[in-house]
Amino acid sequence: MMKFWRRKAAAAASSTAAIVVDGARMATGGRARTRVIMTMAVFFGIYAAIAGRLVYFGLIEPDNGSGPVARVTASRPDIVDRNGQVLATDIKTASLFAEPRRIVDADEVIEKLSTVLPDLQVEQTYHKLKSGSGFVWLKRQLTPRQQADIMALGLPGIGFRTEKRRFYPGGPTASHILGLTNIDNKGIAGLEKYIDDQGFADLQATGLAVAGDLQPVRLSIDLRVQHIVRDEIVRAMERYHAIAAGAVVLNVKTGEVLAMASVPDFDPNNPFNALDKDRLNRMSAGVYEMGSTIKSFTTAMALDSGxxxxxxRFDATRPITIGRQTIRDFHGKGRVLSVPEVFIYSSNIGSAREADVVGIEGHREFLHRLGLLDRMQTELPEVARPTEPRIWKKVHSITAAFGHGFTTTPLQTAVGAAALMSGKLLPPTFLPRSEDEADAVGQKVVSDYTVESMRYLYKLNATKGSGGSGARAQVPGYRVGGKTGTAEKVVNGRYAKNVRFNAFVAAFPMDDPQYIVLSVVDEPKPEKPGMAATSGLNAAPIVANIIRRSASLLGVKPEFGQEGEATLVSTQ
Structure with missing residues (x-):
């Protein structure tokens, strides 16, 4: 009996042990599955957080410390000439940046970058890379070759950002007119600045300057004529060993500037020397005594006075002495001169007597009326203000009669000459302007009799055999007329005999002038030993070459068989 119960107890014990083992196994397996699920949930949570942060950083606007603001890559409108030829346009370029927090070895990065960018500023770049900031520019506007070479270096923490930069296909051809943009593609000079000042800068700032919506800005400039003008003054500067030269072509009927250049100039694609003193735009931003070209206005003033x-006739037999000033003629005739003789012989004495007839106040008023003494109003920002005596006395009027004692810009001189050829003063413009629009803004400044008389005198002065100084400006078929100006420059407070600023102002065709061409040569030297360096020998040939090469492009047809002496058409 006892054996039976022992067997039953053993069986029960064995059964209980099996149940305990199976329960333990089930409990352990459940906890393992829970741990796996929890681990997976943690990993999914981590990756979801990372993904969320990536999306967040992709959507937020960059601040000043994390990259360039949007306006850096703002678009600008193309600038085109009157025929649609592109003068300035935007192109895409890459700029190099670094993320200093990701830079491990700044010295290694600089050493490798210097193999591609030899002009890299080592000390400045080192401080940028060690700054610990999130973003720094290293080099803006790389070439494609530089970008490719830097990418090949495989430097961590170094990247590129696509930006826009201004490109000028003509290089320096129209640099003083077009001007410049800065590294952020904002206009800082020339018509680029003018465009910004007309409200375009506000469009950029508000993000509304979208490339696809920007219409090209059309200028009055003819790129073909512009090229000719610059080519001629570059040659003249070399030929006459001058420190500078310039020229302008102006439409008499509309006031449009067809071409204007001043050398030395600069390449707006690489304007490293644009601010050098000798790169000044002498045509509008420089003021000079324009010498005998001013006698055009003195004679016109006398005629217009009635x-x-x-x-x-005026007595030019003897010099005029007033105070400490003695007025002499360069090549005096020593006799009484008619008005045409005063003009073609460029008599200082005769011009002084013409001014004396009008009087001091009348003289000053006429120069203001022709725009020579006021700051010129035009689109180009670089415009100098003329200078004149604070108080005019008789000596000031007499010396001003032949171009001494006051300064103005060459462009203003051309504008004033255009008024003498048409009777109307038109503010110059670098934008297209029709004749109807010109009529609306023009002001009648001289009588028809004065206009016809000045046309006659211009033509006479450039006619061979007349004794005038403008004979070298003649171009067969185009009936050119004009006036020379050889002005002594002031050096150390005194006029220097051998330091000159030469000019020649011309109009063509003289029966009904359509264009004014004015050239200047700053401090020319004799072309050959023994030769003079007057404007008739250097400034006048520049004008002749410009007209010869560009007249047909301007739509002026040559007419032969009418190259005889100048004739006066009376309007009285």
Whole structure:
């Protein structure tokens, strides 16, 4: 009996042990599955957080410390000439940046970058890379070759950002007119600055300057004529060993500037020397005594006063002495001169007597009326203000009669000459302007009689055999007329005999002038030993070459068989 119960107890014990083992196994397996699920949930949570942060950083606007703001890559409108030829446009370029927090070895990065960018500023770049900031520019506007070479270096923490930069296909051809943009593609000079000042900068700032919506800005400039003008003044500067030269072509009927250049100039694609003193735009941003070209206005003033006609005569037998000033003629005739003789012989004495007839106040008023003494109004920002005596006395009027004692810009001189050829003063423009629009803004400044008389005198002065100084400006078929100006420059407070600023102002065709061409040569030297360096020998040939090469492009047809002496058409 006892054996039976022992067997039953053993069986029960064995059964209980099996149940305990199976329960333990089930409990252990459940906990393992829970741990796996929890681990997976943690990993999914981590990756979800990372993904969320990536999306967040992709959507937020960059601050000043994390990269360039949007306006850096703002678009600009193309600038085109009157025929649609592109003068300035935007192109895409890559700029190099670094993330200093990701830079492990700044010295190694600089050493490798220097193999591609030899002009890299080592000390400055080192401080940037060790700054610990999130973003720094290293080099803006790389070439494609530089970008490719830097990418090949495989440097961590170094990247590129696509930006826009301004590109000028003509290089320096129209640099003083077009101007410049800065590293952020904002206009800082020339018509680029003018465009920004007309409200475009505000469009950029508000993000509304979208490339696809920007219409090209059309200028009055003819790129073909612009190329000719610059080519001629570059040659002249070399030929006459001058420190500078310049020229402008102006439409008499509309006031449009067809071409204007001043050398030395600069390449706006690489404007490293644009701010050098000798790169000044002498045509609009420099003021000079324009010498005998001013006698055009003195004679016109006398004729327009009604007190003088072409038949009037002035005594030029002896010099004029006033105070400490003695007025002499360069090549005096020593006799009484008619008005045409005063003009073609460029008599200082005769011009002084013409001014004396009008009087001091009348003289000053006429120069203001022709725009020579006021700051010129035009689109180009670089415009100098003329200078004049604070108080005019008789000596000031007499010296101003032949171009001494006040300064103005060459462009203003051309504008004033255009008024003498048409009777209307038109503010110059670098944008297209029709004749109807010109009529609306023009002001009648001289009489028809004065206009016809000045046309006659211009033509006479450039006619071979007349004794005038403008004979070298003649171009067969185009009936050119004009006036020379050889001005002594002031050096150390005194006029220097051998330091000159030469000019020649011309109009063509003289029966009904359509264009004014004015050239200047700053401090020319004799072309050959023994030769003079007057404007008739250097400034006038520049004008002749410009007209010869560009007249047909301007739509002026040559007419032969009418190259005889100048004739006066009376309007009285």
């Amino acid at each position: 007190k003088v006609t072409l038949e009037s």
